[in-house]
Amino acid sequence: MSEHVLTFYPEGDGNAQSVRVPTGTLVADALQQAGVEINQPCGGQGRCGRCVVQIESGAIRRRSTLRLTPQDIEEGFALACQGVVEGDAVVRVPPQEKISRRLTTDRTAAAVAPPPDYAWAEHQSLKRIPLTLTPPSMENQTDDWARLQTALRRQAALEDIVAPLPVLRKIGDRLRQNDWQVTALVDTGSQPKALLDLLPGYPRPEEPMWGVAVDIGTTTVTVWLVDLVSGQVRAQTAEYNGQIARGEDVISRIIYASKNDGGEELRQRALETINALIETACKRVRLTPEQIVKATVVGNTTMMHLFLGIPPASIRLTPFVPAVNSPPPFTASEVGLKIYPQARVLCLPGVASYVGADITAGALASGLADSEEVCLFMDVGTNGEMVLGNREWMITCACSAGPAFEGAGVVDGMRATRGAIEEVWINTTTYEPTCRVIGGVRPRGLCGSGLISLLAEMFITGILDKAGNLNFSLGSERIREGEHGPEYVVVWGEETAHGRDIVLTRVDIDNLLRAKAAIYAGFSVLAGQVGFDLQQVQRVLIGGSFGQYINVEKAVQIGLLPDLPWERFEFLGNTAVRGAYAALLDRRAEERIRQIAARMTYLELSADNTFYDAFMAAMFLPHTDLTCFPSVAATLNKV
Amino acid sequence: MAVEIPKDSWPGSVKEVTLGATPAEGGTRSRTVTVGGETTLPFMHFEAPPPHPPAIAIEIKSRRPQDWSPLLGELWGAAMNAPAEWARQAEDADADLLVLALDIEDTVDDAVAAVQSVLQASGLPLIVWGPGQAEKDNELLVPVAEATKGERVVLGICEDKNYRTIVAAALANDHLVQARAPMDVNLSKQLNILISDMGLPLDRILMDPTTGALGYGIEYGYSVMERLRLAALQGDAMTQLPMIVTPGYEAWKTKEAKVGEGVPAAWGDWQARAIYWETLTAVALLESGADIVVLRHPESVQNVKQAIANLMTPA
Numbered sequence: 001m002s003e004h005v006l007t008f009y010p011e012g013d014g015n016a017q018s019v020r021v022p023t024g025t026l027v028a029d030a031l032q033q034a035g036v037e038i039n040q041p042c043g044g045q046g047r048c049g050r051c052v053v054q055i056e057s058g059a060i061r062r063r064s065t066l067r068l069t070p071q072d073i074e075e076g077f078a079l080a081c082q083g084v085v086e087g088d089a090v091v092r093v094p095p096q097e098k099i100s101r102r103l104t105t106d107r108t109a110a111a112v113a114p115p116p117d118y119a120w121a122e123h124q125s126l127k128r129i130p131l132t133l134t135p136p137s138m139e140n141q142t143d144d145w146a147r148l149q150t151a152l153r154r155q156a157a158l159e160d161i162v163a164p165l166p167v168l169r170k171i172g173d174r175l176r177q178n179d180w181q182v183t184a185l186v187d188t189g190s191q192p193k194a195l196l197d198l199l200p201g202y203p204r205p206e207e208p209m210w211g212v213a214v215d216i217g218t219t220t221v222t223v224w225l226v227d228l229v230s231g232q233v234r235a236q237t238a239e240y241n242g243q244i245a246r247g248e249d250v251i252s253r254i255i256y257a258s259k260n261d262g263g264e265e266l267r268q269r270a271l272e273t274i275n276a277l278i279e280t281a282c283k284r285v286r287l288t289p290e291q292i293v294k295a296t297v298v299g300n301t302t303m304m305h306l307f308l309g310i311p312p313a314s315i316r317l318t319p320f321v322p323a324v325n326s327p328p329p330f331t332a333s334e335v336g337l338k339i340y341p342q343a344r345v346l347c348l349p350g351v352a353s354y355v356g357a358d359i360t361a362g363a364l365a366s367g368l369a370d371s372e373e374v375c376l377f378m379d380v381g382t383n384g385e386m387v388l389g390n391r392e393w394m395i396t397c398a399c400s401a402g403p404a405f406e407g408a409g410v411v412d413g414m415r416a417t418r419g420a421i422e423e424v425w426i427n428t429t430t431y432e433p434t435c436r437v438i439g440g441v442r443p444r445g446l447c448g449s450g451l452i453s454l455l456a457e458m459f460i461t462g463i464l465d466k467a468g469n470l471n472f473s474l475g476s477e478r479i480r481e482g483e484h485g486p487e488y489v490v491v492w493g494e495e496t497a498h499g500r501d502i503v504l505t506r507v508d509i510d511n512l513l514r515a516k517a518a519i520y521a522g523f524s525v526l527a528g529q530v531g532f533d534l535q536q537v538q539r540v541l542i543g544g545s546f547g548q549y550i551n552v553e554k555a556v557q558i559g560l561l562p563d564l565p566w567e568r569f570e571f572l573g574n575t576a577v578r579g580a581y582a583a584l585l586d587r588r589a590e591e592r593i594r595q596i597a598a599r600m601t602y603l604e605l606s607a608d609n610t611f612y613d614a615f616m617a618a619m620f621l622p623h624t625d626l627t628c629f630p631s632v633a634a635t636l637n638k639v
Numbered sequence: 640m641a642v643e644i645p646k647d648s649w650p651g652s653v654k655e656v657t658l659g660a661t662p663a664e665g666g667t668r669s670r671t672v673t674v675g676g677e678t679t680l681p682f683m684h685f686e687a688p689p690p691h692p693p694a695i696a697i698e699i700k701s702r703r704p705q706d707w708s709p710l711l712g713e714l715w716g717a718a719m720n721a722p723a724e725w726a727r728q729a730e731d732a733d734a735d736l737l738v739l740a741l742d743i744e745d746t747v748d749d750a751v752a753a754v755q756s757v758l759q760a761s762g763l764p765l766i767v768w769g770p771g772q773a774e775k776d777n778e779l780l781v782p783v784a785e786a787t788k789g790e791r792v793v794l795g796i797c798e799d800k801n802y803r804t805i806v807a808a809a810l811a812n813d814h815l816v817q818a819r820a821p822m823d824v825n826l827s828k829q830l831n832i833l834i835s836d837m838g839l840p841l842d843r844i845l846m847d848p849t850t851g852a853l854g855y856g857i858e859y860g861y862s863v864m865e866r867l868r869l870a871a872l873q874g875d876a877m878t879q880l881p882m883i884v885t886p887g888y889e890a891w892k893t894k895e896a897k898v899g900e901g902v903p904a905a906w907g908d909w910q911a912r913a914i915y916w917e918t919l920t921a922v923a924l925l926e927s928g929a930d931i932v933v934l935r936h937p938e939s940v941q942n943v944k945q946a947i948a949n950l951m952t953p954a
Binding site: 471620626 | 836
């Protein structure tokens with residue numbers, strides 16, 4: 001057998017070294033022989049892509065190209081664990097952190113940028129109107145308010161304006177203290193138009209004007225602080241909804257709300273969460289919340305009812321009709337938001353009891369409502385809502401997934417913040433995991449993407465069977481009988497931030513299985529209802545508070561997402577808050593969302609007996625019908 | 640003009656499963672029983688004659704059961720104290736197969752001795768059930784499987800949370816398994832996948848979809864079995880297994896079968912009623928595709944035998 005010389009540069013451009021190996025040696029083995037340790041979290045299965053090397057020249061055959069794009073191959077990248085030495089060759093071994101960066105590109109999230117055509121003077125319903133008033137005199141005794149109305153009519157062609165009492169109370173002083181040179185803040189989007197405030201002097205045109213977009217999720221509340229002039233998002237904050245303490249899903253919240261003062265308590269809890277988030281966001285840009293003059297709010301129908309203090313009881317009773325799908329505008333003081341008291345609060349419209357404003361906003365933000373191709377838009381949260389359709393038609397449904405993918409309802413679950421394990425690889429022979437932790441610190445727990453990744457790896461490596469049972473016969477000390485039944489130890493206590501073991505229990509696994517089954521069953525029923533083959537879906541648009549971090553391959557492996565070519569998936573992050581943001585900036589977006597709400601067809605799953613069957617079929621890894629998941633079947637055959 | 644009856648032909652068929660092994664096949668049974676092989680819905684003779692008649696198993700226990708109907712106690716009498724004698728009498732009562740249910744009180748030695756005594760007393764193929772508690776099932780069934788290696792005994796009852804040990808024991812000792820899922824098409828199929836993923840060939844699995852007695856949910860069980868059979872015929876490999884159901888256990892749990900006093904006079908004779916209950920439950924399940932019915936009363940066995948003979952005769 002002939003021998004070849006493999007020359008390599010460690011750390012990308014380190015000193016050249018070489019090693020002599022026989023034909024057929026794997027690059028990984030050759031490097032190891034030369035004393036260069038390369039990371040192979042998946043155990044050399046060609047699954048994780050962490051052992052990538054760049055071939056400078058020579059004969060290396062790629063046994064598998066999984067994890068490599070055509071462009072990667074063009075640029076000479078190969079997996080060390082799958083590269084066979086067939087002649088002399090020169091390779092570069094990139095530094096590890098560079099690999100991490102490279103891999104992050106496979107979970108791209110669209111960044112937030114203001115709409116390119118946004119012109120606040122034209123599109124924003126709030127107007128800042130500089131006014132110069134003629135001071136009153138003995139000859140001209142017109143009252144201040146009439147004088148202001150006249151100035152608005154003459155200088156800005158605005159008629160029939162009303163002023164709320166708290167504004168009327170301050171106009172006299174404001175006018176006199178500023179030599180009758182003031183700027184009127186007028187809401188032109190309301191009927192009738194309203195004077196919201198009178199600002200001293202003339203702010204510079206680029207001087208910010210503040211608004212907030214709020215998404216009230218069952219589990220997570222998100223607030224974006226936005227400069228309405230530039231359209232820029234200046235701060236993003238998110239926190240678990242304070243209502244969680246009174247029930248994890250909408251049904252238990254509705255039940256709680258119907259008892260004694262439960263509804264008022266839940267309203268207060270939501271407000272506390274939102275107000276605290278607004279305050280945090282304001283601190284980041286050195287602002288006081290009173291400077292915020294506009295808010296748009298989205299959320300599922302139950303969250304909207306609870307936020308507004310409207311009894312949600314009828315939502316869960318047949319025929320499942322909410323008190324209101326499209327609430328009128330309110331003022332901040334009415335609803336209890338601690339921002340400028342007269343600020344306009346726009347609650348965007350929902351469709352039905354279980355498809356709320358978060359989805360209508362998402363249908364706009366995701367681009368589904370403008371798409372020519374048929375798209376599947378899904379918002380993965382505590383409820384999994386989905387919309388199938390395009391600009392011509394839209395059908396929607398909702399299923400209760402539970403909070404598992406938001407890191408709640410799982411022993412070591414957490415939100416996707418610093419210290420959360422966001423990705424896991426497990427070695428197929430040792431069953432030892434390798435984790436990537438947000439912030440690169442000691443881990444505290446697992447976030448949604450980490451849970452998906454962990455579940456997929458445990459399944460692919462055989463730690464779990466297809467029903468989610470742990471396989472105790474593998475002989476790994478990480479698989480053990482814990483306090484809550486069988487569990488897998490992801491990180492030992494000595495390596496965690498809090499000193500406790502981070503585990504995934506059998507109960508957690510069941511919660512995750514139920515969550516993913518509900519979501520998959522949702523879109524199989526939705527597609528079935530309109531006779532549309534899921535394989536024909538051209539774009540899968542994924543929103544939700546965990547949406548921007550999820551790994552498609554892992555999500556397909558556990559049967560959460562349909563087995564389609566990866567390039568058809570787009571991760572959009574929180575589409576609900578994005579839609580609220582669009583409506584906050586642009587009155588046309590607000591109008592579009594109202595049209596979308598009016599046009600969507602709602603499918604009530606509780607009235608559809610195919611859902612249960614689809615759900616049970618999906619309560620398996622990846623699915624009872626493996627022919628729906630050909631790529632997973634292929635992976636299972638390989639491992 | 641003659642009416643032509645349209646015939647369905649299906650892409651899939653049910654696997655044949657053989658229980659028991661004769662000396663020539665490495666066991667000690669005087670005969671084997673093969674079930675399954677259907678290529679169309681039950682008893683549709685004009686489309687395809689059923690390849691094998693459904694089989695009847697009689698259920699006996701390793702210890703005298705305390706919770707059985709007094710009617711059964713009177714009938715089997717002293718035989719209930721000795722599984723070997725009970726097995727002999729069951730064979731005389733025309734059973735095709737025996738089910739020996741082990742007791743929670745049994746030690747490993749008790750269980751192995753009971754199984755061996757039954758194998759010596761009767762030449763019928765044997766199904767052995769653990770007491771129905773996961774840890775105890777594993778403790779008893781593994782030594783039983785080892786002691787009966789080569790007999791092609793059916794070991795049960797496997798469920799989704801507790802199948803590994805039983806399946807491993809079946810794999811190592813050339814036995815079969817009974818796979819029970821709680822009345823759901825998908826759950827049955829999932830359990831079959833789990834078991835076959837461990838390497839047990841499909842022709843060594845009997846599917847138990849769970850059922851209810853007449854008046855106690857039989858229509859739900861019936862519908863699940865029908866849908867499982869339809870899926871099998873449509874080509875879904877993981878549902879193409881013969882079905883075993885336990886109408887005896889279900890029927891004798893009912894108040895109608897169990898209680899003779901303090902019930903309305905209109906209910907009629909207790910014994911006749913109990914036997915009808917078991918018979919009708921079993922026959923309905925045969926119509927929905929059952930390949931093996933497990934019964935308790937010899938008279939029900941005769942009734943069901945007769946029903947099978949009728950069903951196996953083309954119209």
